[in-house]
Amino acid sequence: QGKKAVIGVSIPSATHGFMGGLNWHAQETIKRLKATYPNLDFVLATAGAVGKQVNDIEDMMATRNIDALVVLPFESEPLTSPVKAVKDAGKWVTVVDRGLSQAGIEDLYVAGDNTAFGRVAGEYFKANLKPGAKIVVLRGIPTTLDNERVDAFRKAIDGSGIEILDMQHGNWNRDKAFSVMQDYLSKHKKIDAVWAADDDMAIGVLEAISQAGRQKEMWIVGGAGMKEIIKRVMDKDPQIPVDVTYPPALISTALEITALRFVSDTPVYGRFIIGSTLVTPANAAQFYFPNSPF
């Protein structure tokens, strides 16, 4: 077939649990696809900041002769025009998770659903708490996607009579979430539930609660589907009744579909939204991947 097709992959670096999982899935999938399709080659770059990601994409264009780009934008706005430039150069573009701020650039969009992520959690709270119940929230790093999730959550519990006592940023980080939760516990005599909005944060929250000996008082909902948390849901841990998915494996889906574009004639344009589902003890086994680092 002659020339190999080169697929550039640009993702944020493994700065927290979810992204670590995503990095792991990306590398595993690349390995697998390379083995399966000898005429495909991949160039992977990870970035810890917006500027670095734009540089990575420029470098792929200038020096690696890529034919396609799979990108999970660090942030939507600033990545929009660099990705558009790739598209304008006639390359195939797959956007993952965080969409671009301008419609119609990408050929393929594979994403989680941040609104659903917040809504599904919110609906669970609404269904399982009485009016007047008090909850606390730990948000992620201040970003658009965090805003989308929180807004959807708020909307979902609207009118339920649930009171949000406090909302601070835990930055999707265990240590930070641990301190924030410790302080919530000092401050509030009564907390009925916690929305930790990310499983890494949920781990920190759990520790703070058990230190305070208030395990019986409240339950926690995290998010993303970390294996330890899924396991606890599966084991019917009363502290972690459910989880909300936001699978880091969506990068695998994106890579696989993009690969198809180069190895077959399958039409692969479109949008693939991997919904956020509620993980309950009943369906947990289906989301449990003990080998993933996440």
Add this chain to the structure above:
Amino acid sequence: MVDQAASRPASSFRLPSLSALGPLLALILLVALGAFLNDNFLSHGNITNVLARSAFIGMIAVGMTFVITSGGLDLSVGSMAAFIAGVMILAMNALLPSMGVGVPLILAGMVVALAVGLAAGLANGLLVTRAGIEPFIVTLGTMGIFRSLVTWLADGGTISLDFAVRQLYRPVYYSGLFGIAWPIIVFALVAIAGQIAMRHTRFGRYCEAIGSNDKVARYSAVSVEGIRLATYVLLGLLVGLATIMYVPRLGSASGSTGMLWELEAIAAVIIGGTALKGGYGRVWGTVVGVLILSLIDNILNLADLVSPYLNGAIQGVIIVLAVVLQRGKKSSA
């Protein structure tokens, strides 16, 4: 200093009492503010939380005080902590099958942590003293190296301590003696030892001399390179110790462990009144600095403030004010 004497004679006599009280005053004001904002602020539980949380940065900052006093700097401590934690957990997990869950395994993990800390400190120290590279560059380099290594060891994710081991190890963070948590006790011991070392031993005296003028120190039979090396090794060991107290808390390490601890530790040292250029070190000031930083976070969480987005701004303002207060007191004295 001479210039001060020549141009502003009044300040030529040091008034250690008042200027030293500066950061303490800021601390006291913060405590008062906290107590005013929230009734639970002074509760045993909250005080324990704040102090225990300060312990990691605290121990590191005590070590950093010696490094900075002797004219050095270490930007790598946060990543070093992450790296040590990663290696320590992997080592314990690896030793588990042969050693079984038990105190010896925990002790083995602690030895690994201290050994890795020592090695890391030695690496920094040797690059600074033998290769003669600026501490800023050396530790900027090793900062990247340590952080990368732990991410790589964790395969991008989180390295978790075996559950059973963790249960056994937990009390090292969560329990204590006579109602005082272990991290607080260890931090207090480190701080006291540090204060004594700085004020009452040759090592501390030499650190100040080297930071003040390393040529004079060399002409005075002080082993300048040896002492410098020792400060980095000491800091490495203290990072190891901090990690020993950190791991039982959450039982895991990842690429994001210890993020920005270096900045916090250095800030605590400077807030405490140690000179960034070296020559004058104040261990107990550092302790106060650490507590100030940790209290600001606590108060921001306890109080209902404008917008959580502005936390960083309030933090910034308080840090500057704390130092203004301190310097203000000094110059008005």
Add this chain to the structure above:
Amino acid sequence: MVDQAASRPASSFRLPSLSALGPLLALILLVALGAFLNDNFLSHGNITNVLARSAFIGMIAVGMTFVITSGGLDLSVGSMAAFIAGVMILAMNALLPSMGVGVPLILAGMVVALAVGLAAGLANGLLVTRAGIEPFIVTLGTMGIFRSLVTWLADGGTISLDFAVRQLYRPVYYSGLFGIAWPIIVFALVAIAGQIAMRHTRFGRYCEAIGSNDKVARYSAVSVEGIRLATYVLLGLLVGLATIMYVPRLGSASGSTGMLWELEAIAAVIIGGTALKGGYGRVWGTVVGVLILSLIDNILNLADLVSPYLNGAIQGVIIVLAVVLQRGKKSSA
């Protein structure tokens, strides 16, 4: 007495040539490595990319060289850039209805950027010179303040420039003159002006004198506080200028814009041979330092390396090696 003059060892005369060539040598080696790894490395496109993206940190680092040379430090530049970008974009969006899309609007945005940069630099400078607080603390504080403010302005998300305005503004980053991109041209002008200011004007001379011994400078009728203030203001203006070139590139600002730029800028200055303690500044060394840092990233993207997790480690090793090389050359001279 001629014999006496002859007895002076040659080494009492400085040999700037070789020690100055140190960082340049590291740069050349990196370029050779890049060319060896990838055929496209030396292509016009890649070179343009590397140089253009160095421009932001580059301009800031040139300003930072003056601050550090005169004994100061500025940790706030990264957040300052984010804050300026945020305010600039908001201002342009706000003016859009009244001014319409056009060059005047862009110019108005630029004026806002420079004005905010000037004000921010002035704030840092006044806190350092008038309130007499350590630059480390002042700028650690303002770092938190600026970053918080932009997060707050963005409501936790991203502030975006109106699409139409952006289309008009884009060429400021993406096009150029005679095939040379604008950011490269502006950076080159800033670097040349900086080099001239450092070597051939009173301002540069005074920065060095103050950093070397501020008492001596004061005795020599140098306005020490004025010059110090000026270095922070200059740096603020250059951060403003860098932002003017940055906004057309990404068209937005958020809480994570300019993250860690301060560290990169300071590292570039030190790699370039300026002393962290002040007293000796080398603007062109800074330029070389910026290029080294930027090339390392580029080269890591040229080849498929072991594991992306290890990028940071390789980066760290190269930074230290670059400086070893430089110092090695110097001492063997």
Add this chain to the structure above:
Amino acid sequence: MTVAPVLELREVRKSFGPIEVLHGVDFALHPGEVHALIGENGAGKSTIMKILGGFLEPTSGQVLLDGQPAPYASGAEAEAAGVVVIHQEFNLAPDLTATENIWLGRELGRVFLDHKAMRAGTQALLDQLDTHISPDARIADLPVSDRQMVEIAKALSRKARVLIMDEPSAVLTRREVEILFRQIDRLREQGVALLYTSHRLEEVTRLADRVTVLRDGAVVRRAMRGELTEDGMATAMVGRDLQDIYPERRHTKGEVALEVRGFHVPPLVHDVSFTLRRGEVLGISGLVGSGRTELAEGLVGLRPATGDIRRNGVAVHIRSVREAAHHGMAYLTEDRKERGLLLDKTLRENLTLSTLPRFGTPFISDAREETALTEAIGEFDIRAPRRDMKVGNLSGGNQQKLLLAKTLLPDPEIVIIDEPTRGIDVGTKSQIYAFIDKLASEGRSVIVISSDMPEILGLSDRVLVMRQGRLAGELEGERISETNVVRLVMGTSEGINGEAVHG
């Protein structure tokens, strides 16, 4: 001739904290005159000079310029008014070059610096001072004497009406002192008012048209040229009669304590060999830059060196001051401010720095340190207003005494003293000479490196002369004379080690 004074102090008092160091001083400088201000270490000379030069404000009293209250509040403003000071401490930025320092604050050129003009100006000044310093030399790389010449050049470039010189000759060699004097004479003829201080009274006799003697912050004697002999000055300063300041007795030599063979200290010092016996004072003379300091620093491990050193007959390797101390050797540096003392630390911390292990392990005993300080203050007559003050606030001479005390604290068997009495008053000088004499009598060996000819002649049992990094010759007993030393120093006589030295 009673010309009106240019610059005057009236009833000036000065206190540092609670301690008053000047008690109502009246003092005047006249155009075309050299006025010498003399007094013991710590008497207040530098303080007076700083007040005149605008660097210190008097606590009470007045500074008058041309009969009007002096219109300046800082050294810089005073300089603009034509009152220029050469400080006892160096006032140069170490990272800048000679040229950059000399023009600091008054650079030439409009927008851009005129490097060529400034360099040429510097070269001219340095030529005028007959010195070999390169205008491009970084101050930090220069030996102290050269730094002082740069200071002098800087002051001369200021076109002063009043030139105040605080012990300018202390770190200079005789040759350089001569150059300085020529400049002073020239300025006097031009009508400049000059204030001069020195602890070398022969200089005062030679230069001064007027002498004011200060004791403990008060004027005790005023005299015109010729009214005071050197003895008279010394007596007025110290408040008692002084005998001959050099010790009488020559020492009896013991066995060889140190033997140095084929010693090289690159890049300057080559092939130096000598022996040192117990109970001997060995003087080393030479011009600035002849390598005496390098030799000494090489011997005690401060500079990389090659060659054989035998201590009591046993070959030793010394790579650091620590190792030198281990072999009973101590070195007192000529560069008190940069290498000798920690200026922002207290007396106690400085005194014990090189001997800390003696003061307790693991904890330093403050009490023992205090005792040592008390002894040092007594033995070396260190005059400090407060024990816990920073050393940088001591008067220059008292700093030197503290440095001596510090160097001798380890009780070394071999002491190398580089410029022992720099800035020390006559009274104390004789004490220090007696001290050196006592060390030798106890069977220790002392090497004295000095640019002060009488000191070399008065103290040494044997004299080595260095020239261009090599030994130019050795003099002993009767042959120790000024003429012989000067000949060797200048290279105008045959070297005694059989080495021909060309002139």
